[in-house]
Amino acid sequence: MSDISHPTRFRRASDDSPVARLILIGIALGGLGLLVAMPLLVVLSQALAEGWGAALTSLASHDARSAIRLTLLITAIAVPLNAVFGIAAAWFITKFDFRGKAFLITLIDLPFSISPVVAGLCIVLLFGANSTLGGLLVAGGYPVVFAVPGIILATVFVTFPFVARELIPVMVEQGRAEEEAALTLGASGWRVFTTVTLPNIRWALLYGTLLCTARAMGEFGAVAVVSGKIRGQTATMPITIEMLYNEYLSVAAFSMAGLLTCLALITLTLKTGLELRHADALAATRRH
Amino acid sequence: MHIQIDQIAKSFGATSALHPVSLSIPQGALVALLGPSGSGKTTLLRILGGLEFPTSGRVMFDGQDATNMSVQDRRAGFVFQSYALFRHMTVFDNIAYGLRARPRATRPAAAEIARQVTRLLDLIQLPDTGSRFPTQLSGGQRQRVALARALAIQPRMLLLDEPFGALDAKVRKELRQGLRDIHDETGLTSIFVTHDQDEAMELADMVVVMSMGRIEQVGTPAQIRQTPATAFVKDFIAA
Numbered sequence: 268m269s270d271i272s273h274p275t276r277f278r279r280a281s282d283d284s285p286v287a288r289l290i291l292i293g294i295a296l297g298g299l300g301l302l303v304a305m306p307l308l309v310v311l312s313q314a315l316a317e318g319w320g321a322a323l324t325s326l327a328s329h330d331a332r333s334a335i336r337l338t339l340l341i342t343a344i345a346v347p348l349n350a351v352f353g354i355a356a357a358w359f360i361t362k363f364d365f366r367g368k369a370f371l372i373t374l375i376d377l378p379f380s381i382s383p384v385v386a387g388l389c390i391v392l393l394f395g396a397n398s399t400l401g402g403l404l405v406a407g408g409y410p411v412v413f414a415v416p417g418i419i420l421a422t423v424f425v426t427f428p429f430v431a432r433e434l435i436p437v438m439v440e441q442g443r444a445e446e447e448a449a450l451t452l453g454a455s456g457w458r459v460f461t462t463v464t465l466p467n468i469r470w471a472l473l474y475g476t477l478l479c480t481a482r483a484m485g486e487f488g489a490v491a492v493v494s495g496k497i498r499g500q501t502a503t504m505p506i507t508i509e510m511l512y513n514e515y516l517s518v519a520a521f522s523m524a525g526l527l528t529c530l531a532l533i534t535l536t537l538k539t540g541l542e543l544r545h546a547d548a549l550a551a552t553r554r555h
Numbered sequence: 556m557h558i559q560i561d562q563i564a565k566s567f568g569a570t571s572a573l574h575p576v577s578l579s580i581p582q583g584a585l586v587a588l589l590g591p592s593g594s595g596k597t598t599l600l601r602i603l604g605g606l607e608f609p610t611s612g613r614v615m616f617d618g619q620d621a622t623n624m625s626v627q628d629r630r631a632g633f634v635f636q637s638y639a640l641f642r643h644m645t646v647f648d649n650i651a652y653g654l655r656a657r658p659r660a661t662r663p664a665a666a667e668i669a670r671q672v673t674r675l676l677d678l679i680q681l682p683d684t685g686s687r688f689p690t691q692l693s694g695g696q697r698q699r700v701a702l703a704r705a706l707a708i709q710p711r712m713l714l715l716d717e718p719f720g721a722l723d724a725k726v727r728k729e730l731r732q733g734l735r736d737i738h739d740e741t742g743l744t745s746i747f748v749t750h751d752q753d754e755a756m757e758l759a760d761m762v763v764v765m766s767m768g769r770i771e772q773v774g775t776p777a778q779i780r781q782t783p784a785t786a787f788v789k790d791f792i793a794a
Contacts, residue, residue, distance in 0.1 A: 444639035447606055450626045451633040452653035452708055462652075466643045 310528060313521035325519035326526060333499045334507040334523070337415070341503060342483045345422040349479050350472065352423075353430025358464070360431075361438035362446070372435070378427050386424050387492025390417055413495030418503065421489035426479045433475030437468055470545075477538045481531045556617055556711045556744050557582045558603065563612035565598050572598040573768045575612060580761070585738050586746045587755035590765035591791070596748045597716055599765075603746065604631045604714045616711070632705030632743070634715040638697045640689040646700050647672055647685035653708035675703040678737070695726040702737065713738070715747035719754060731758050752792050756780065764788050 283291070314322050325331060356375055360368060378386065394401040394411035404411055411417045445467065449459040465472075487505040494501040496510065504527050511520035558580040565573040573595045580586055588596035601607040603614065605626030613622045621629065641649050650672045654663055663671070676682050679699040689697055698718060705713060718734065719727045735758060738745050749755050755762050756776040764771040764779065764787075772784040783789040 444635050444637060445641055448633065448635055448639040448704075449641070449652065449656070451604055451606070451629075451631060452656055452704070453627045453630070454652070454656040455627065458656055463641055 307528065310521055310524050313517055314525040316521075317518050321518050322522040322525070325516075325522045328519075330499050330502070330507065331519070331523060334502050334504050335526070337418075337502070338484055338504040338527075340415070341418055341422050342480055344419050345426060345483045346476060346480050348423055349426055349483075350430050350476050352427065353434055353475060353479075354468075354472070356431045357434035357438050357468075360435055362443060375428055375431050378425050383421075383425050383486065383488030384492055387421050387489035390420050390424070390489070390493050394420075412493055413497065413501060415501065417493035418490050418501060421493045422483050422486050425486050425489050426482045429479035429482060430472065430475035433471040433478070434468055437471040438464075441467055473541065474538060477534045481534045484527065484530055558712065558744060558746075559613075559615035559618070560599070560603075561613040561615065563599070563602060563609045563614065565595075565602060565607065566610050571610075571768055573602075573609075576768075576770045578763060578770060578773065580744060580746065583742050583744055584760050585735070585758065586744075586761045586763060587759035588746060588748045588763050588765060589750070589752060589755040589791075590771075591750055593767070594765040595768040596763075596765050598768075600714050600716055600746060600748050603712075604633045605629045606633075630708055630711045632708060632710030632713045634698070634701045634705050634713070634718050636717045636720055638689075638701040638721075640697060640701060640704070642689055644688075645685060646676075646681075646687050646689070646692070649689070649700060650675055650685075650704045650707050652704065671707065675707055678706070678740075679703045679733075693726075694722050695730055698722065698730060699733065702734070706737070706741070710743065713741075713743045713745040715745070717749060718747055719749070719751075727754075734758065752794070756792075764791065766791070 326335075356371075360371060391412050392398060394404065394417060396402060396405050396410070396412070401410075401412060409416070411420065445463050446459050449463045450456075454462065485505055486503075487509070490503055491506060491509075494503065494506060496502055496506050498507075498510070502510065504523055508520050508523045508527070511517075511523065558578075560576065560578040560580075562575040562577055563573060564571065564575045576595075576599065588599060590596045598607060602609050605624060605628075609622065613620055615621060616624075616629075641652065644652070651668050654668045654671065657663075672685065673682075676685060679702060681696060681699055681703075684692065684696070684700075689700070692700065698721075702715075702718075715734075719730055722730065731754065734745075734747075747758075756779075759776065761773065762776055762779050763773050766787050772779055772788045779788065780792060783792060
């Protein structure tokens with residue numbers, strides 16, 4: 268093979284044989300096609316089965332618009348909250364030495380390992396009308412379960428680890444020396460944070476926030492439990508898709524699904540675009 | 556500035572990094588804290604800079620108690636072991652950082668900051684590097700930028716943690732002279748940490764030999780070489 272046409276080319280020990288390479292590429296592409304590309308195509312083709320007109324009409328209905336508004340509202344609240352929580356948690360874990368640090372990191376990962384349905388049930392048990400706290404809140408006119416606050420809580424819980432998980436390794440690698448240097452130069456704690464810490468973690472923060480956004484828009488399990496699925500009030504986009512699908516309204520269901528997919532794809536495209544555009548700055552902050 | 560260290564001790568949990576140590580550093584001296592790793596020399600330096608606080612004992616600056624003075628108020632020019640330059644800022648912005656961090660009332664105008672940064676870049680013999688980023692500099696250049704950044708705040712003392720540790724032998728020799736010149740020019744009380752006895756003996760007016768969190772001997776390089784006070788000092792300088 269290539270050994271004949273390029274007799275001087277050395278084979279590296281880590282190079283796989285051509286057959287193994289073909290098989291690996293085949294598995295990767297086949298898996299991507301089967302698990303990612305095909306479902307995307309199916310969603311879009313089903314949505315447009317009766318043409319653009321039918322798809323757009325279904326999205327313009329009162330319930331559909333309410334679901335889109337609700338999902339955007341939840342995302343707009345949950346993501347900034349988790350960005351702040353994530354920065355605070357990562358800061359606390361990486362800049363201070365204390366007992367139980369490993370336990371705290373495990374705790375941050377908890378939402379990844381717990382089923383979202385269980386998380387939803389916990390919120391219902393804590394804030395539902397049958398609990399003491401929930402009873403007080405309902406009596407005071409601020410119901411949490413089967414209302415927007417509950418959906419926000421569920422979404423915040425499920426997407427909590429994204430920002431912190433991105434930030435912790437970056438902040439561990441960068442250490443405390445730059446912050447200490449800024450302090451010796453007379454900067455206040457807040458100034459150190461805004462002029463040294465934040466610029467150094469900005470890329471990890473952006474990634475974490477974008478992933479968090481995509482996940483927040485798509486969250487189903489926990490929200491399904493706490494929302495009560497009230498059409499036009501507490502039904503988010505994923506919930507609405509499920510309800511439409513169960514009612515055999517496939518064009519409406521897949522139109523909404525297509526829109527949700529597009530929103531997720533926009534965040535991913537944004538991330539890739541920023542990566543390409545700032546490749547130099549990325550490399551500069553990572554080297555050193 | 557005259558620095559008085561009075562029975563300073565520091566422990567991290569159960570391990571004590573410094574047993575009570577006392578030391579008097581006269582105004583304008585160039586002092587080496589010399590010892591193997593784990594001897595407590597960096598801990599002592601960080602206590603002077605306000606980055607650590609002692610478990611017991613007092614630090615006096617010019618006769619005034621500074622034990623609990625905040626790191627910002629100390630105005631100690633600190634040069635870190637790996638320099639800790641702000642990687643996302645240019646050399647100019649690095650050096651200007653301390654001036655810009657001042658409260659509005661005492662902050663110089665932009666033109667004055669630019670003038671001072673340019674003067675410092677000349678002092679460290681790196682004019683025209685203001686627009687570069689730290690990653691674009693050699694190790695020796697980074698060390699000099701770190702020194703300029705520390706000098707920009709018009710510090711009351713200069714504290715250097717293994718300032719030549721990360722450099723190769725040739726650059727190290729050049730920069731030793733550079734530090735000596737800057738010390739003589741500014742007259743700042745300067746303390747540097749090193750594990751290299753040649754460096755300490757060649758550069759310092761006064762050498763403090765440390766081991767296991769204790770001060771073994773204080774003296775001029777000649778005194779330490781001729782009459783080592785303990786078996787440890789004798790062994791360490793013979794090595």
